[in-house]
Amino acid sequence: MGMKHGKRDLKILKIMKNIDHLKNIRTFCYKNDINFKSLKPLKNDASKRRYYRFTSNAKEFLLMDSSLEKDSLKKFIKISKWLKSNHFSSPEIYIKDEKNGILIIEDFGNTKYSILLKKEKEKREFYYRQAINLLIRLSEKKKPGFIKDYDHRILKEELSLYIKWELNIKKNTRAFKEWNRIWNSLLNNISNEKTAIVLRDFHVDNIFYLRDRNKLEKIGLIDFQDSLIGHPAYDLVSLLQDVRVFISIKEQDRFYNYYKRHAKVNKNEFKYAYLVLGTQRLFKIIGIFKKLAIKEDKIDYLKYLRRTKRLIKNNLKNPVFNELKMWLKVNNNK
Numbered sequence: 001m002g003m004k005h006g007k008r009d010l011k012i013l014k015i016m017k018n019i020d021h022l023k024n025i026r027t028f029c030y031k032n033d034i035n036f037k038s039l040k041p042l043k044n045d046a047s048k049r050r051y052y053r054f055t056s057n058a059k060e061f062l063l064m065d066s067s068l069e070k071d072s073l074k075k076f077i078k079i080s081k082w083l084k085s086n087h088f089s090s091p092e093i094y095i096k097d098e099k100n101g102i103l104i105i106e107d108f109g110n111t112k113y114s115i116l117l118k119k120e121k122e123k124r125e126f127y128y129r130q131a132i133n134l135l136i137r138l139s140e141k142k143k144p145g146f147i148k149d150y151d152h153r154i155l156k157e158e159l160s161l162y163i164k165w166e167l168n169i170k171k172n173t174r175a176f177k178e179w180n181r182i183w184n185s186l187l188n189n190i191s192n193e194k195t196a197i198v199l200r201d202f203h204v205d206n207i208f209y210l211r212d213r214n215k216l217e218k219i220g221l222i223d224f225q226d227s228l229i230g231h232p233a234y235d236l237v238s239l240l241q242d243v244r245v246f247i248s249i250k251e252q253d254r255f256y257n258y259y260k261r262h263a264k265v266n267k268n269e270f271k272y273a274y275l276v277l278g279t280q281r282l283f284k285i286i287g288i289f290k291k292l293a294i295k296e297d298k299i300d301y302l303k304y305l306r307r308t309k310r311l312i313k314n315n316l317k318n319p320v321f322n323e324l325k326m327w328l329k330v331n332n333n334k
Contacts, residue, residue, distance in 0.1 A: 024067060024100050024102070025039070025052075025063070025065060025102065028063075028097055028100060028102050029063075032095055032104070034054060034056065034063075034104075035054065038054045038055065039052035039053070039054050039063060040052060040053045040054065042062075044298075047069065047072075048068040048069050049064060049065060049066050049068075049069055049072070050064075050065040051063070051064055051065070052065070053107060060107040060109065061094065061104055061105070061106070061107055062091070062104070062105050062106070062107045063102065063103070063104055064076075064102070064103040064104075064105055065101065065102055066101040066102070066103070067100055067101035067102065068101070069101065070098070070101040072225045072226070073098065073101050073103065073225070074098060075225040075226070075227075076103075076224070076225035077093060077096065077098075077103075078146060079144075079147070079224050079225060079227050080093060080224070082144045082197075083221060083224070086141050087216070087217060088134070088138070088216065088217065088219070088221060089208075089210060089213060089217045089218070089219060089220045089221060090220075090221050090222075090224065091105040091106040091107075091108065091220070091222060092105065092106035093105050093106075094106070108208040108210060108220040108222070109208075111208045111209050111210065111211075111220070112204070112205060112206075112207065112208050113127060113131070113204035113205075113207040113208070113209065114204040114205050114244065114245065116209055117204060117245065127209060128239075128255050129255075129258060130209070130216075130218065130219060131202075131207055131219060131239055132236070132239070132255060132258055132259050132262075133216060133262070134216050134219045135202070135232065135235050135236055135239070135259070136259065136262055136263045137216055138196060138197060138199075138232075138235070139194075139196040139232035139263065140196075141196070141197065143195065143196060143197055143229050144197060144229075147197060147227055147228060147229050148228060148229065149195075149228060149229050149230065150198055150200075150228035150229060150230030150231075150234070152184070152187050152188075154228070155183075155187060155277075155280055156180060156183060156184075156187075158280065158281075158283075158284040158287070159179070159183055159280060159283055159284060159287075160287075161283075161284055161286075161287025161288055161291060162283040162284065162286050162287040163176060163179060163287070164287065164291075165286075165287045165288075165290035165291045165294065166286050166287055166290050167331060167332060169331065175327075175330075175331050178327060179327060179331075182323050182324050182327055183280070183324075185323075186276045186280075186320070186321075186324070187276065187280075189272065189276075190231060190269075190272065190273045190276060190277070191231075191266070191269045191273070192231070194231075194232070194265075195229050195230055195231060195232075196229070196230075196231075196232045197227055197228075197229060198227060198228050198229065198230040198231070198232070198234045198235055199221065199224045199227050199235055199238075200224075200226050200227060200228065200234065200235070200238070201223045201224070201226065201238070202235040202238045202239050203238055203239060203242045203244060203245075204239075204242055204244060204245050205244060206221065206222050206223040206224075207219060207220070207221065208220030208221075208222070230277075231273045231277060232263075232265075233270055233273040233274040233277055233278075234273075234277045234281070236256070236259055236274065237274050237277055237278035237281065238281065239255075240252045240255055240256060241278050241281070241282065241311050241315075243282070243285055243304040243307050243308045243311065244304060246307070249314060256274070272320065275315055275318055275320065275321075276320070278311075278315060279312060279315045279316070279321065279324075282308050282311055282312045282315070283312070285304075285308050286305060286308055286309070288301075289301040289302060289304065289305060289308075290302075290305075316328075
């Protein structure tokens with residue numbers, strides 16, 4: 001007979017798990033001559049990873065605790081190595097304990113785009129162009145053979161997060177099957193002739209500007225462990241339809257046109273992929289944020305839902321989404 005845990009029991013289980021993981025970190029710090037008490041926890045992201053900042057010999061470092069996502073840590077190490085070998089800036093890895101899921105990595109400091117775009121508004125255009133230049137270069141690199149494809153199965157699994165957590169539509173219902181059929185049609189029309197490594201979380205909280213480096217190595221990258229091989233439009237739309245920061249439609253168009261002028265792309269095909277993958281991503285984001293709020297009590301992300309829905313509404317003005325718009329009209333009562 002299975003045990004049912006009340007809210008109090010789940011809180012106790014969470015505290016116990018927390019104690020266990022802190023023991024592992026304490027042991028790791030002792031082995032590597034790091035002052036455990038000097039670790040300062042950083043704000044968590046949407047993942048199960050935890051980050052701590054500490055100082056050693058007047059230099060700042062990060063302790064990355066990926067003990068609950070050990071596979072993710074292995075991918076981080078491999079992709080970081082690939083990025084460095086192709087002259088992109090990923091954090092230096094100084095100490096690794098793959099068994100316990102702990103790394104000591106380079107701290108890029110407080111130079112992330114989300115901070116700089118507020119502090120240096122007059123340089124907004126410059127920062128976005130630099131990030132776009134990096135994406136163009138990334139799309140031109142030979143694809144790493146150890147990363148799997150961002151195929152339709154994964155894209156549709158992500159879309160089902162919206163169906164489950166926002167609309168509460170069950171699988172095997174007529175509405176769910178119709179949703180899948182519409183998305184099959186939209187995704188099938190994307191050309192996979194030119195694919196590249198797709199970082200997938202390319203937004204202002206994961207990009208840094210490192211002034212003391214050269215050329216595109218000035219752009220510091222983090223949170224790339226979920227990279228896949230897919231359409232290069234995905235990372236561009238992640239940047240320009242970022243739910244965390246307001247970018248006007250006019251600005252989006254201007255930055256999109258900058259990419260189009262400097263990249264070798266089939267303009268019509270690229271625009272279609274940009275719209276479809278961008279819209280898929282926005283529906284996925286709503287599903288993830290709702291799931292985090294309901295399952296993990298992480299409600300901070302709900303503040304971005306309004307902007308996310310506004311971006312979807314604007315995308316859906318394009319006639320390629322006529323059938324999807326009709327489906328939403330019938331099935332979305334929110």
